[in-house]
Amino acid sequence: MSDVQSVVDAAERAYRSGLSRTPAERRGWLESMSHALDAERDELIAIARDETHLAAARLGGELTRTTFQLRFLGAEVVDGTHLEATIDHADPTWGMGPRPDIRSIRRPIGPVAVFGASNFPFAFSVAGGDTASALAAGCTVVHKAHPAHPRLARRTAAILIEALRSAGAPDGTFALLEGEDEGVQLVQHPLIKAVGFTGSTRGGRALFDLATSRPEPIPFFGELGSTNPVFVTRSAWQRRSQEIADGYLASVRLGRGQFCTKPGFIMVPAAVGAPQVIAHAAIDQPDEPGLLLSSRLRDSFEGALDALAATDGVETLLGGPSGDESAPLTLLRVDATTVLENPELLEQEAFGPASVIVEYRDMAELDQLSTLIGGQLTSTVQGEPDDDLGALLPALAERSGRVLWNAWPTGVTVSWAQQHGGPYPATTAAGTSVGAAAISRFQRAVAYQGLPPELLPLGLRDDNPLGIPQRIDGILTLPAKGDDGR
Amino acid sequence: MSDVQSVVDAAERAYRSGLSRTPAERRGWLESMSHALDAERDELIAIARDETHLAAARLGGELTRTTFQLRFLGAEVVDGTHLEATIDHADPTWGMGPRPDIRSIRRPIGPVAVFGASNFPFAFSVAGGDTASALAAGCTVVHKAHPAHPRLARRTAAILIEALRSAGAPDGTFALLEGEDEGVQLVQHPLIKAVGFTGSTRGGRALFDLATSRPEPIPFFGELGSTNPVFVTRSAWQRRSQEIADGYLASVRLGRGQFCTKPGFIMVPAAVGAPQVIAHAAIDQPDEPGLLLSSRLRDSFEGALDALAATDGVETLLGGPSGDESAPLTLLRVDATTVLENPELLEQEAFGPASVIVEYRDMAELDQLSTLIGGQLTSTVQGEPDDDLGALLPALAERSGRVLWNAWPTGVTVSWAQQHGGPYPATTAAGTSVGAAAISRFQRAVAYQGLPPELLPLGLRDDNPLGIPQRIDGILTLPAKGDDGR
Numbered sequence: 008m009s010d011v012q013s014v015v016d017a018a019e020r021a022y023r024s025g026l027s028r029t030p031a032e033r034r035g036w037l038e039s040m041s042h043a044l045d046a047e048r049d050e051l052i053a054i055a056r057d058e059t060h061l062a063a064a065r066l067g068g069e070l071t072r073t074t075f076q077l078r079f080l081g082a083e084v085v086d087g088t089h090l091e092a093t094i095d096h097a098d099p100t101w102g103m104g105p106r107p108d109i110r111s112i113r114r115p116i117g118p119v120a121v122f123g124a125s126n127f128p129f130a131f132s133v134a135g136g137d138t139a140s141a142l143a144a145g146c147t148v149v150h151k152a153h154p155a156h157p158r159l160a161r162r163t164a165a166i167l168i169e170a171l172r173s174a175g176a177p178d179g180t181f182a183l184l185e186g187e188d189e190g191v192q193l194v195q196h197p198l199i200k201a202v203g204f205t206g207s208t209r210g211g212r213a214l215f216d217l218a219t220s221r222p223e224p225i226p227f228f229g230e231l232g233s234t235n236p237v238f239v240t241r242s243a244w245q246r247r248s249q250e251i252a253d254g255y256l257a258s259v260r261l262g263r264g265q266f267c268t269k270p271g272f273i274m275v276p277a278a279v280g281a282p283q284v285i286a287h288a289a290i291d292q293p294d295e296p297g298l299l300l301s302s303r304l305r306d307s308f309e310g311a312l313d314a315l316a317a318t319d320g321v322e323t324l325l326g327g328p329s330g331d332e333s334a335p336l337t338l339l340r341v342d343a344t345t346v347l348e349n350p351e352l353l354e355q356e357a358f359g360p361a362s363v364i365v366e367y368r369d370m371a372e373l374d375q376l377s378t379l380i381g382g383q384l385t386s387t388v389q390g391e392p393d394d395d396l397g398a399l400l401p402a403l404a405e406r407s408g409r410v411l412w413n414a415w416p417t418g419v420t421v422s423w424a425q426q427h428g429g430p431y432p433a434t435t436a437a438g439t440s441v442g443a444a445a446i447s448r449f450q451r452a453v454a455y456q457g458l459p460p461e462l463l464p465l466g467l468r469d470d471n472p473l474g475i476p477q478r479i480d481g482i483l484t485l486p487a488k489g490d491d492g493r
Numbered sequence: 494m495s496d497v498q499s500v501v502d503a504a505e506r507a508y509r510s511g512l513s514r515t516p517a518e519r520r521g522w523l524e525s526m527s528h529a530l531d532a533e534r535d536e537l538i539a540i541a542r543d544e545t546h547l548a549a550a551r552l553g554g555e556l557t558r559t560t561f562q563l564r565f566l567g568a569e570v571v572d573g574t575h576l577e578a579t580i581d582h583a584d585p586t587w588g589m590g591p592r593p594d595i596r597s598i599r600r601p602i603g604p605v606a607v608f609g610a611s612n613f614p615f616a617f618s619v620a621g622g623d624t625a626s627a628l629a630a631g632c633t634v635v636h637k638a639h640p641a642h643p644r645l646a647r648r649t650a651a652i653l654i655e656a657l658r659s660a661g662a663p664d665g666t667f668a669l670l671e672g673e674d675e676g677v678q679l680v681q682h683p684l685i686k687a688v689g690f691t692g693s694t695r696g697g698r699a700l701f702d703l704a705t706s707r708p709e710p711i712p713f714f715g716e717l718g719s720t721n722p723v724f725v726t727r728s729a730w731q732r733r734s735q736e737i738a739d740g741y742l743a744s745v746r747l748g749r750g751q752f753c754t755k756p757g758f759i760m761v762p763a764a765v766g767a768p769q770v771i772a773h774a775a776i777d778q779p780d781e782p783g784l785l786l787s788s789r790l791r792d793s794f795e796g797a798l799d800a801l802a803a804t805d806g807v808e809t810l811l812g813g814p815s816g817d818e819s820a821p822l823t824l825l826r827v828d829a830t831t832v833l834e835n836p837e838l839l840e841q842e843a844f845g846p847a848s849v850i851v852e853y854r855d856m857a858e859l860d861q862l863s864t865l866i867g868g869q870l871t872s873t874v875q876g877e878p879d880d881d882l883g884a885l886l887p888a889l890a891e892r893s894g895r896v897l898w899n900a901w902p903t904g905v906t907v908s909w910a911q912q913h914g915g916p917y918p919a920t921t922a923a924g925t926s927v928g929a930a931a932i933s934r935f936q937r938a939v940a941y942q943g944l945p946p947e948l949l950p951l952g953l954r955d956d957n958p959l960g961i962p963q964r965i966d967g968i969l970t971l972p973a974k975g976d977d978g979r
Contacts, residue, residue: 026887068590075589088969091930093910103561103907104554107900111910111930114890116923219705223868223917382709392945400948401512404600409940412948414593421589423967424579424597426940431709437602437937444577444597444938451923452930454895454912459878462886462898476969481909483574483962483971 010184011192017179018118018147019198024177025145026115030084030473032175037081037142039174041074043166044134051162055128058156060298065262066129073129076136076421080143080446087475089113089144089446092466094479107457110467113450115145117200120193122214124205125155125300126265126358131440132156133163133183136421137203137228140445147180149199151190155301160185194218194227201449203440204229205267208356208432215435228448229435230428232356233384234271235416238373238399240390241276243413248281251389252288255362258415260336263297264360265304268385268416271356274343274376277366282340285364286324289336299334299359308334308359315355315363320345326361337361343372350379354432370397377402382430385409385416406430408439496670497678503665504604504633505684510663511631512601516570516959518661523567523628525660527560529652530620537648541614544642546784551748552615559615562622562907566629566932573961575599575630575932578952580965593943596953599936601631603686606679608700610691611641611786612751612844617926618642619649619669622907623689623714626931633666635685637676639692641787646671680704680713687935689926690715691753694842694918701921714934715921716914718842719870720757721902724859724885726876727762729899734767737875738774741848744901746822749783750846751790754871754902757842760829760862763852768826771850772810775822785820785845794820794845801841801849806831812847823847829858836865840918856883863888868916871895871902892916894925 025033044051048070055066083089090113098106119141123132130136138148152160164183171180184193194202194217202218202225204211211229218227239251258270275281299305309328315321316339326337337357343365346352352363353376367373377399380386386403390396390412403410408429419427425442428434438448455463466473474486511519530537534556541552569575576599584592605627609618616622624634638646650669657666670679680688680703688704688711690697697715704713725737744756761767785791795814801807802825812823823843829851832838838849839862853859863885866872872889876882876898889896894915905913911928914920924934941949952959960972 072589079588086967088964093930095906095908095910101906101908102565103558106906106908109895109906109908109910111912215710216706219710220702224701224705224921226923396948404939404941407939409595409942410944411942412944414943420581420587420592420595422581422587422592422595423964424581424595424940426597426938430937435710437712439938444579451916452912452925453890453893454910455890456895456897457900458896458898462882478574478909481572483969485969485971 011189011196014149014182014184015118015193015196015198018149018182021177021179022115022118022147025147025180030087033143033145034081034084036171036174036176036180037077037084037139039170040134040167041077043170044070044163045074047166051159054159054162055156058159059128059300061262062297069127069129072421073134076130077134077139079421080139080443083443083446084143087466087473089443089450090466090475091452092475092477094467094469094477096480109454109456110463111452111454112464112466113447113452116449116451117146118198119146119148119449120199120202121148121150122190122202122204122206123150123153123160125153125304126262126267128156128159131205133160134167136440136445137205138181141203141449142180144446144449146449149182149184149193151193152183152185157185191217195221197223199225201225202227202229205440206231208232211435226448227435228438228440230267230384230440231432231435233267233429233433234353234356234380235268235383235385235387236272236274236353236380237270237387237389238274238377239276240388240394240396242391242394243389244276244279244281246391248284249288252285254415255285256289256292258417259362260360261417263299263334265300265358266417268419270362270387270416272353272363272365274365274367274373277342277368281366282324282338282364286338289325289338294336298332302332304358305332305334308357308361311355311357312337312361315339315352315357318345318349318352324364334359339363341365343367343376347372347375347379353379354381374398374402380406382433383407384427384429384433385411387411387414387416389413408433497675497682500635500668500670501604501679501682501684504635504668507663507665508601508604508633511633511666516573519629519631520567520570522657522660522662522666523563523570523625525656526620526653527563527567529656530556530649531560533652537645540645540648541642544645545614545786547748548783555613555615558907559620562616563620563625565907566625566929569929569932570629573952573959575929575936576952576961577938578961578963580953580955580963582966595940595942596949597938597940598950598952599933599938602935602937603632604684605632605634605935606685606688607634607636608676608688608690608692609636609639609646611639611790612748612753614642614645617691619646620653622926622931623691624667627689627935628666630932630935632935635668635670635679637679638669638671643671677703681707683709685711687711688713688715691926692717694718697921712934713921714924714926716753716870716926717918717921719753719915719919720839720842720866721754721869721871721873722758722760722839722866723756723873723875724760724863725762726874726880726882728877728880729875730762730765730767732877734770735774738771740901741771742775742778744903745848746846747903749785749820751786751844752903754905756848756873756902758839758849758851760851760853760859763828763854767852768810768850772824775811775824780822784818788818790844791818791820794843794847797841797843798823798847801825801838801843804831804835804838810850820845825849827851829853829862833858833861833865839865840867860884860888866892868919869893870913870915870919871897873897873900873902875899894919
């Protein structure tokens with residue numbers, strides 16, 4: 008029996024065993040994982056520094072976010088809003104004919120495969136959002152480790168497994184697998200019911216194709232790529248050029264540009280010297296030295312810079328391929344007319360500290376640019392209250408998961424409203440991998456018709472023992488507050 | 494320019510134009526469609542009788558359900574629960590670091606292709622649940638007519654288009670296309686953003702494969718097939734054998750067995766003569782004469798009966814292939830042991846008035862049967878309050894969209910809790926094609942970060958001008974009731 012088979016069998020058994028556990032118990036598992044990771048903070052950050060070349064402060068912030076996320080999603084398990092409990096009592100006068108008693112609630116879909124990303128060794132890796140939300144949904148997780156941080160993956164997994172065991176979760180609730188072949192087998196295994204993935208468009212699409220061509224296709228929640236364009240209005244540039252240049256550069260440089268939400272393009276008004284202002288601001292704040300996550304990523308980064316610079320009219324203002332191990336801040340410049348003639352430029356993601364400054368002449372060009380961008384995780388407007396934005400915001404909402412106003416796309420908060428996912432290729436399916444709504448990707452609804460109260464799931468009983476929101480005969484109804492204020 | 498191109502272009506323009514319309518306007522469109530169909534009731538039923546061979550009473554009930562569904566989903570548009578409006582105010586004390594103001598709401602995904610079914614010429618066809626829920630979501634619809642009822646499809650479409658026009662909807666909000674090639678082009682058209690489908694497993698899977706292999710894959714909400722097993726406990730049979738036999742036969746016979754929720758298998762206790770009781774009840778209530786929907790369906794039906802009878806141990810109690818145009822009630826019988834050795838039997842759907850009686854010896858066999866069924870729209874238990882059901886109900890919930898207790902699966906009410914969709918092959922994606930939740934299949938969430946109130950969608954403003962539920966800083970909050978009691 009292969010490793011994959013035994014690990015998935017254990018995940019299946021743990022999933023079934025977990026179905027009878029209470030929301031409070033499940034919250035306890037997530038909190039136990041959170042506390043166990045916090046307790047090993049120094050050791051984890053040290054391993055991560057060694058394997059990723061990321062700075063300790065950056066890694067510390069990411070670990071804080073990761074353990075917060077586990078507690079946040081644990082609280083959601085008990086809150087129960089995501090269960091969408093719905094109760095329709097029998098109604099002999101119903102408009103289409105008598106209605107039976109019918110009630111529905113969301114339930115977990117089964118063991119889930121999660122593929123970690125290299126650029127977030129904590130928050131989108133072993134203990135990241137896909138793992139946390141799948142466990143919160145009631146699923147079990149088999150995590151395919153990213154080969155860029157194997158020691159960290161193994162250590163994190165060992166901590167999680169021990170934390171789950173000590174909190175009373177069934178053995179097999181979480182497991183780690185390594186190896187590319189093993190990942191492929193995992194996606195094709197009949198007991199695996201969904202996949203969470205963060206990574207490259209090419210690798211993600213290949214796994215997506217595997218997931219959808221199975222005899223039983225399964226949902227593939229993949230985050231593949233995004234160039235996160237920023238649109239600066241003429242008046243915003245006139246009033247805040249230095250602030251915008253500094254904010255943009257900070258966002259491009261954060262984590263050496265290795266964020267899926269890094270602004271890859273900024274559209275600025277022409278004929279005001281914006282590229283020069285930005286380049287000077289960059290020179291005033293010299294690069295901190297540092298390597299990219301891996302030499303493979305550095306090679307892709309340099310390849311992407313070459314591809315961008317190969318288009319006539321694209322000039323390199325700063326940086327460019329270094330020819331050595333380093334990856335300096337790289338700024339390119341191009342006229343909007345060139346982009347409008349070569350719209351495929353807008354889809355070229357250079358994963359690393361590079362971004363393209365696009366000079367537009369008028370709002371017509373800005374509008375055209377906004378309709379040529381592909382599916383995005385984020386789009387941003389830097390504007391002023393009195394700007395006439397025309398159709399800009401609707402065009403961006405059409406193509407993006409998150410639309411920002413006078414903010415920068417890097418730094419993704421974990422909250423109820425967060426949406427980290429957008430039209431293809433940003434993600435392969437509707438849904439978010441960050442925030443409370445991430446849970447529902449790993450659930451589906453089941454309706455129960457005519458069941459006596461003692462056979463119903465607790466969340467669907469009239470006496471609402473779980474204290475969750477219920478939509479009753481069409482009316483959203485909040486639970487009565489208990490002694491503890493809930 | 495092909496028909497498909499011009500129709501999809503118009504659907505895209507109508508979609509964009511519709512984005513600025515209010516929920517109340519959109520509700521008006523759905524109500525206008527409902528009233529217009531009701532006004533042409535006699536004519537529509539006459540055409541449908543002629544093309545489908547279904548009885549007038551059956552078609553009348555279906556049309557009532559269809560026009561009710563349009564009004565029901567229209568009311569949902571205004572209710573706004575499905576928008577999942579979520580407001581997180583900025584919070585400098587947030588556990589992972591300061592949180593910006595971020596708000597999310599669901600929005601339509603674009604023009605949708607809908608493929609009608611032959612067996613529900615109203616409720617799952619031109620004006621059916623997929624069309625109604627896509628329009629309620631804010632999408633536009635291009636409907637591919639089913640070739641089994643072309644005149645009805647054209648007449649229904651003409652009524653809908655005129656009703657939409659008279660209610661002020663943009664031209665192109667709904668359109669009809671005919672032809673198999675046109676259907677394929679529709680699924681592959683870059684401006685089409687989702688597909689709703691009800692039909693055969695083979696045809697549905699082929700279109701699913703097209704949808705997921707596009708350069709930009711799109712969600713395919715296909716309902717493919719279901720055998721809707723019924724599990725009768727020994728004590729239920731002992732106490733209510735005649736009632737169960739009659740209820741089962743009525744459900745199998747309804748609409749000449751041409752329902753996706755027809756019980757294809759009934760598991761009964763062995764050694765109590767259950768197959769004979771059922772066969773006698775069938776003979777006591779002779780078949781009403783009538784044809785199946787089409788000669789193509791009749792051929793498939795007879796082929797499915799031959800395939801079932803080809804397994805050693807399956808015997809035909811009643812009916813069987815007729816060799817002529819008719820499709821008589823057909824009952825087959827088999828021991829559970831034979832099914833456990835040939836579990837693929839349980840996936841053989843005979844679309845028409847046929848069902849298989851499976852005799853089980855003990856609860857262990859019943860449990861085993863419950864774990865061998867594939868993904869189902871429905872599963873049913875006929876039981877008694879004092880039955881020890883073991884793991885039966887969890888096993889059925891695991892594999893089904895709807896679980897029934899002492900009821901019959903045909904007759905699918907349209908309500909908030911309805912779930913018509915289950916694990917593959919019942920449906921190709923999570924979601925329901927009936928009920929309020931059908932709307933959300935055609936929407937996705939967008940988050941807005943840092944937007945001033947005047948730039949936010951109405952549903953995300955603090956003053957809540959749409960009067961919809963909002964989750965505010967994690968707390969689900971109901972709208973203040975207005976003068977009209979809303």
